[in-house]
Amino acid sequence: MDAMHPAAQRRAHVTAQVRRWCEEARVDGAHRELSADAAVLIAAGHLDEPTRQVLANRRHIGRPLPDIGGFGALRALADDYVRLDHKARAMRPGALQVLASYRAGEVERRLLTARARFTHSPAHYANGVRTIRRDRRDGVHLEPAQRDALFDALARTPAPLGEHRTDQATAAAVNVAAERLAGLTERTRWAAAGRRAADALGATVGQPGDRFADRFDALLYLAGTLYDRIDGSAAWHSDHFAVQRAQLDLADELTQIAVDTLALRGIGGELATAMQAAHGEAAREQIRSRQRALEPVWDQLVERVAALARIGDLLGEAEGRLRSIAAVQRTMSLDSRIDELVARAGNREMSTANTHNVGDQIGGVDELILGCQALLHGDILALQTRSR
Incomplete structure (x- = not known):
């Protein structure tokens, strides 16, 4: 060959x-978080064709979008809210549930503040009748609904998952289980198979590199x-x-x-x-x-x-x-x-x-x-x- x-x-x-x-x-x-340019181009995949065209027109003439401190950070904030809100809703009524709801509410307020900064920035969007008409004629005006849709899309910017204490606890538990599995089969005829299974189980955690939500x-x-x-x-x-x-x-x-x-x-x-x-x-x-x-x-x-x-x-x-x-x-x-x-x-x-x-x-x-x-x-x- x-x-x-x-x-x-x-x-x-x-x-x-x-x-x-x-x-x-x-x-x-x-890896670093994606640039604002790359994040917006990926977010455009969530949007309809007219909105994508407006974004392309704005990009070609160098019309920027509001900077809210990085869209990777926005993704992390949105994920935190979903996690905390789900946790609060799943808890039984009581003091702990009130505390969890409060924490979710705090993150939600930060998200709402970021949305307002992004969708209502007078420095980036036309807000007068004449300027709106001109921008519409030039194909660079984002309507309020389009800005909201774009913000939602940017909140899903692909970014590495954050490391939480729960991840560390899960890794420790899996490692303990792997060692117990190897120990139980050590002096039996299944020792080799047990060791391979333990190695495979241990390999599922602690791998280097940035992890993501899915492929x-x-x-x-x-x-x-x-x-x-x-x-x-x-x-x-x-x-x-x-x-x-x-x-x-x-x-x-x-x-x-x-x-x-x-x-x-x-x-x-x-x-x-x-x-x-x-x-x-x-x-x-x-x-x-x-x-x-x-x-x-x-x-x-x-x-x-x-x-x-x-x-x-x-x-x-x-x-x-x-x-x-x-x-x-x-x-x-x-x-x-x-x-x-x-x-x-x-x-x-x-x-x-x-x-x-x-x-x-x-x-x-x-x-x-x-x-x-x-x-x-x-x-x-x-x-x-x-x-x-």
Whole structure:
């Protein structure tokens, strides 16, 4: 069997890594929250087409949205409210229930304050008749209902789950259970099987990396992080990749990934609910067939995010090479001074060798940049093919 081509090998490796992270709802390492730009593009996936178009128009002319201290923090606040409110409603009447309701109310008030700041900011939305008419004509006016819908969408910005004491207690309990399982089977013929089961049980907790609510949140967070990485790359905005920038609309790609991911999550949830209510094997098999029909959609979404990951990796390599070019150019700018110094020392041969070496470096870096451009072109074509 022929060895896999390096480019194909790279694609397969990155795709497998993205798939693993999403299926485990856990991304290796610690990551920053998404930028406001990425969060808004993902939130647009929750909204209708007219609202998405207004957001795109505002983005193109540089019309910002209110800053409320980070949309990752907003997601954490919204999750806290849901958790505390559910806990308060589940408790029996009494002093503890009153205290839990008070805590939920405090978080709810903070959410309402954030909503008011976001939806009623006079510095970001037109509030006079003439300015509203002008913004509507220009396609950049967000109606109050659209602002509310956008705030709700931003409150679901994908972000790593916070660590709580309950997580630590659960981990400790699972570890104790694993040790007891291993101990009970230690001197029996099932010792090997017991140890494997204990190892598997212990591996479910304490894994490094950021955890997410589900595979969809993990996928969206990865897509947003890669958008931030690519859009923030000096190499991406350099003249070397002008053609690639024209081929790939990063903002539109992220929004379309969000639209499809959220639609898949919603339909999958409805099918799961239908499965629970289904009576008879024929009805369940019909639902299972529809679930299988959705599997290629998930595969395509993973491939699209993996393509962004490959582009991000290539740009990281290109930035290093561009820094090499800059270093070489700085060296060449010193040539006249170097020549003068070397001439005074009587070592003209050294100067000639140095000049040839600099030229060789420039040629090598140019070849590497061309290689990056070719690989980027292939990844962008693959991305555009899957998005259609």
